[in-house]
Amino acid sequence: MVNEAALDAFYKTVDQNQDDYVERLREAVAIPSISSMVDHRDDVVRMSHWLTSLFEKLGIKYEVRDIGSHVMDNVDLKLPPIILGTYGNDPNKKTILVYGHYDVQPALLEDGWSSKPFDMIESPKGQLIGRGASDDKGPIIGWLNAIEAHQNAEIDFPVNLKICFEGMEENGSEGLEKLIANEADKYFKGVDAVCISDNYWLGVTKPCLTYGLRGICAYKVTVCGPGKDLHSGVFGGTVHEPMTDLFHLFSKLVTPNGDILIPGINDDVAPLTDEENQAYQSLEFSLSELHSAIESKTNIYDNEIETLQHRWRYPSLSIHGIEGAFSSSGFKTVLPAKVSGKFSIRIVPNMEPKRVDELVEKFLKDEFAKLGSKNTLSTECLHSGKAWLANPNHWNYVAASKAVERIFKCKPDLTREGGSIPVTLTFQDALNKNVLLLPMGRGDDGAHSINEKLDRSNYIQGIKLFGAYLHEIASCKAE
Amino acid sequence: MVNEAALDAFYKTVDQNQDDYVERLREAVAIPSISSMVDHRDDVVRMSHWLTSLFEKLGIKYEVRDIGSHVMDNVDLKLPPIILGTYGNDPNKKTILVYGHYDVQPALLEDGWSSKPFDMIESPKGQLIGRGASDDKGPIIGWLNAIEAHQNAEIDFPVNLKICFEGMEENGSEGLEKLIANEADKYFKGVDAVCISDNYWLGVTKPCLTYGLRGICAYKVTVCGPGKDLHSGVFGGTVHEPMTDLFHLFSKLVTPNGDILIPGINDDVAPLTDEENQAYQSLEFSLSELHSAIESKTNIYDNEIETLQHRWRYPSLSIHGIEGAFSSSGFKTVLPAKVSGKFSIRIVPNMEPKRVDELVEKFLKDEFAKLGSKNTLSTECLHSGKAWLANPNHWNYVAASKAVERIFKCKPDLTREGGSIPVTLTFQDALNKNVLLLPMGRGDDGAHSINEKLDRSNYIQGIKLFGAYLHEIASCKAE
Ligand SMILES: [Zn+2]
Ligand SMILES: [Zn+2]
Ligand SMILES: [Zn+2]
Numbered sequence: 001m002v003n004e005a006a007l008d009a010f011y012k013t014v015d016q017n018q019d020d021y022v023e024r025l026r027e028a029v030a031i032p033s034i035s036s037m038v039d040h041r042d043d044v045v046r047m048s049h050w051l052t053s054l055f056e057k058l059g060i061k062y063e064v065r066d067i068g069s070h071v072m073d074n075v076d077l078k079l080p081p082i083i084l085g086t087y088g089n090d091p092n093k094k095t096i097l098v099y100g101h102y103d104v105q106p107a108l109l110e111d112g113w114s115s116k117p118f119d120m121i122e123s124p125k126g127q128l129i130g131r132g133a134s135d136d137k138g139p140i141i142g143w144l145n146a147i148e149a150h151q152n153a154e155i156d157f158p159v160n161l162k163i164c165f166e167g168m169e170e171n172g173s174e175g176l177e178k179l180i181a182n183e184a185d186k187y188f189k190g191v192d193a194v195c196i197s198d199n200y201w202l203g204v205t206k207p208c209l210t211y212g213l214r215g216i217c218a219y220k221v222t223v224c225g226p227g228k229d230l231h232s233g234v235f236g237g238t239v240h241e242p243m244t245d246l247f248h249l250f251s252k253l254v255t256p257n258g259d260i261l262i263p264g265i266n267d268d269v270a271p272l273t274d275e276e277n278q279a280y281q282s283l284e285f286s287l288s289e290l291h292s293a294i295e296s297k298t299n300i301y302d303n304e305i306e307t308l309q310h311r312w313r314y315p316s317l318s319i320h321g322i323e324g325a326f327s328s329s330g331f332k333t334v335l336p337a338k339v340s341g342k343f344s345i346r347i348v349p350n351m352e353p354k355r356v357d358e359l360v361e362k363f364l365k366d367e368f369a370k371l372g373s374k375n376t377l378s379t380e381c382l383h384s385g386k387a388w389l390a391n392p393n394h395w396n397y398v399a400a401s402k403a404v405e406r407i408f409k410c411k412p413d414l415t416r417e418g419g420s421i422p423v424t425l426t427f428q429d430a431l432n433k434n435v436l437l438l439p440m441g442r443g444d445d446g447a448h449s450i451n452e453k454l455d456r457s458n459y460i461q462g463i464k465l466f467g468a469y470l471h472e473i474a475s476c477k478a479e
Numbered sequence: 480m481v482n483e484a485a486l487d488a489f490y491k492t493v494d495q496n497q498d499d500y501v502e503r504l505r506e507a508v509a510i511p512s513i514s515s516m517v518d519h520r521d522d523v524v525r526m527s528h529w530l531t532s533l534f535e536k537l538g539i540k541y542e543v544r545d546i547g548s549h550v551m552d553n554v555d556l557k558l559p560p561i562i563l564g565t566y567g568n569d570p571n572k573k574t575i576l577v578y579g580h581y582d583v584q585p586a587l588l589e590d591g592w593s594s595k596p597f598d599m600i601e602s603p604k605g606q607l608i609g610r611g612a613s614d615d616k617g618p619i620i621g622w623l624n625a626i627e628a629h630q631n632a633e634i635d636f637p638v639n640l641k642i643c644f645e646g647m648e649e650n651g652s653e654g655l656e657k658l659i660a661n662e663a664d665k666y667f668k669g670v671d672a673v674c675i676s677d678n679y680w681l682g683v684t685k686p687c688l689t690y691g692l693r694g695i696c697a698y699k700v701t702v703c704g705p706g707k708d709l710h711s712g713v714f715g716g717t718v719h720e721p722m723t724d725l726f727h728l729f730s731k732l733v734t735p736n737g738d739i740l741i742p743g744i745n746d747d748v749a750p751l752t753d754e755e756n757q758a759y760q761s762l763e764f765s766l767s768e769l770h771s772a773i774e775s776k777t778n779i780y781d782n783e784i785e786t787l788q789h790r791w792r793y794p795s796l797s798i799h800g801i802e803g804a805f806s807s808s809g810f811k812t813v814l815p816a817k818v819s820g821k822f823s824i825r826i827v828p829n830m831e832p833k834r835v836d837e838l839v840e841k842f843l844k845d846e847f848a849k850l851g852s853k854n855t856l857s858t859e860c861l862h863s864g865k866a867w868l869a870n871p872n873h874w875n876y877v878a879a880s881k882a883v884e885r886i887f888k889c890k891p892d893l894t895r896e897g898g899s900i901p902v903t904l905t906f907q908d909a910l911n912k913n914v915l916l917l918p919m920g921r922g923d924d925g926a927h928s929i930n931e932k933l934d935r936s937n938y939i940q941g942i943k944l945f946g947a948y949l950h951e952i953a954s955c956k957a958e
């Protein structure tokens with residue numbers, strides 16, 4: 001049973017201290033911890049110091065893990081550290097691991113921001129506008145605020161917390177996967193479940209819990225012909241052109257309606273169950289939100305449910321471009337000698353990258369043979385990642401759902417997403433524990449865009465949500 | 480009747496002075512008159528002065544025509560002048576216009592030249608190696624050497640010569656077309672035929688006369704969808720992707736064997752006549768030359784005749800690239816919002832660019848409609864130029880053919896080319912006179928490549944050829 005009095009005291013403390021929490025976020029936003037820019041690497045490290053100072057203040061034990069260096073823009077740079085934290089060590093409590101990142105995307109006033117991106121302001125509508133406010137400084141500081149509020153309210157913290165904050169998420173999370181794998185039986189030993197707050201509500205009014213992400217298989221398909229680029233006037237019509245072959249080949253991958261034509265590719269797609277289909281009926285989402293996101297009305301499906309199902313639980317295939325062809329403005333009489341088309345397939349349960357690779361390679365080879373071209377074909381898998389799907393009936397989700405009902409007076413949407421968040425699968429595979437994505441911000445926060453914002457209400461209610469979630473975990477029976 | 484004694488005296492003088500002609504070419508090559516580089520514009524102008532000095536020495540009347548300025552690499556530059564010359568004004572003689580260019584392609588030792596590109600050397604095999612030796616300084620100086628040899632041999636020059644030398648050929652011939660059109664009834668009044676020496680033998684042993692060039696129609700086909708580039712994870716599978724549409728569309732343009740699939744496009748292609756087909760039987764050309772030119776064996780046709788016919792007298796379609804898609808190395812999860820595919824059709828008699836435009840636009844529109852995409856399509860003709868075909872039975876060709884037989888003891892190949900030399904059509908249209916392409920160099924001269932060369936024998940025999948051609952013109956009956 002949840003200790004209702006304790007929770008009420010926690011809520012009250014959060015409300016009373018909300019201006020302090022906003023100031024704390026402002027301080028963090030002021031540190032331009034952009035991980036993808038050489039000149040800001042020191043700021044990323046500074047941000048790690050800012051966090052460990054707060055850990056010390058709150059009595060969170062921590063280790064700052066040096067994960068080596070990497071080369072970026074031809075500069076050898078030390079990677080920002082991964083901060084591991086431990087708050088509480090009571091064998092009678094569950095242990096929850098929370099992950100977040102303290103680095104941010106680049107931002108310049110000249111990009112079109114309405115205010116300086118690293119001087120957080122609060123708009124009259126209560127939007128806290130600044131780079132990193134929502135992605136991911138608001139959420140990571142949210143966890144720390146929740147700890148502090150328990151201390152201030154003098155109530156017992158309901159779980160043992162393990163913390164993993166990295167500073168390279170916006171730049172490939174270099175070094176993270178290895179550290180997680182190494183620490184699975186060490187620092188992360190005893191973790192019962194994982195919670196990540198680094199995504200968004202589907203819309204702008206209703207909270208959600210996210211239990212699935214699509215994976216990806218990315219390919220580079222190279223057609224080679226002449227030994228060098230040729231003049232199309234002199235040789236056009238007399239040699240097999242790699243571009244012609246590539247267009248024929250890629251036209252056979254997917255229809256303009258998005259149906260993938262590679263035989264067998266859809267065979268492993270998990271069938272849509274009644275229960276799952278039912279869950280789509282109540283989601284907060286409208287086509288007008290899609291239209292404003294894509295800035296056009298070129299959606300394939302004329303209804304919300306099919307649109308979301310094709311974003312979340314069906315595979316898709318996109319052609320990204322061609323390397324080696326003429327790509328500038330204007331015109332050039334070139335017959336490109338060697339061209340590499342790039343495409344990727346977003347994969348879903350129960351598709352396996354290895355099987356997808358086989359099907360793709362066989363299909364391309366067979367179709368290329370049909371062309372009767374003397375050019376040569378090669379296919380390379382550039383990158384792949386499995387889809388992620390958690391059990392949304394696990395106590396981790398049940399606790400989060402109850403917490404949402406407490407704070408927002410409604411059941412959360414159960415959502416999936418179309419893109420990948422690789423760390424999700426990394427934790428699930430390394431720890432073999434349930435992973436929950438519990439977003440703090442809204443669907444229109446503009447995480448990687450100009451005028452990134454976090455609504456004050458999402459921030460403050462989010463802190464309460466995190467606390468309530470941990471209290472619900474403490475009181476749930478199942479393991 | 481040709482004055483055989485005069486011609487013999489001319490040949491003898493050319494042979495006696497051949498080392499001076501080589502020195503003269505060396506002097507010209509030493510001026511790096513690269514028209515496409517800002518820093519070398521002064522050298523192009525210097526080259527024009529070098530030429531007019533020679534005109535003065537030889538008593539050629541000339542006018543240096545200022546054709547204004549242009550902007551290149553953001554610099555406002557005066558265009559190199561067009562040099563117009565007149566040698567002789569006898570109403571009883573025919574008047575022949577010769578065209579050439581005194582600018583050259585860029586060249587750097589670092590590009591892989593075996594010797595300094597602007598310090599002409601003579602190899603043990605008698606190759607004069609240097610930038611511009613063959614394209615086009617050898618030929619234009621060839622005409623002047625022929626004049627000088629007549630003076631030295633004290634024989635009458637057989638025709639009136641009009642000269643048109645430009646300094647922007649390697650950079651778009653800016654200003655030339657307008658000048659020719661303006662001067663058709665003025666400076667070029669009374670011209671009976673045109674001769675251009677700015678192309679090459681088909682192979683390396685047999686001279687040719689060139690009487691046809693393909694034209695071109697170039698297109699930019701734009702497919703627009705979302706208002707901005709999207710993340711393929713979030714939106715893949717739910718929106719119509721411009722890249723998918725473009726690949727479907729372009730796959731319908733041409734087969735991997737080079738057959739154009741646009742309905743009606745082949746209807747206006749002039750049928751191959753028996754006489755024309757017969758002329759292909761004796762051409763000096765082998766597939767092994769093609770293989771070494773394309774550095775592969777990816778030719779469509781397994782015989783020389785079809786290969787040349789598809790290079791010269793049938794249309795071809797080449798896809799050059801895509802603007803707006805991902806074109807770098809590596810991978811990017813982008814769903815491009817607006818992509819423009821570029822392709823061009825090499826056109827032949829009797830195809831008309833306007834009709835080709837209509838067929839292309841209708842076809843793309845019809846095929847796009849079949850895709851059922853909500854994206855939008857637009858087609859733009861970027862550039863077009865008609866094919867050029869001269870009458871190879873005209874006295875201008877007959878004279879050149881007889882001259883070849885005199886110098887080389889064989890009938891020349893009658894060739895066409897696959898690319899365009901726009902000035903050819905410009906002269907033909909403006910003057911309404913027969914135009915002949917009479918090459919001096921060999922097919923392996925490497926005009927725009929490293930180690931450009933002109934064989935000493937081609938240079939010296941070429942000077943004789945030019946003279947003999949003018950004598951044959953003087954003696955031919957027909958007008
Ligand atoms: Zn994030
Ligand atoms: Zn982010
Ligand atoms: Zn030239």
Ligand SMILES: [Zn+2]
Nearest residue numbers: 614649926927
């Ligand atoms: Zn040239």
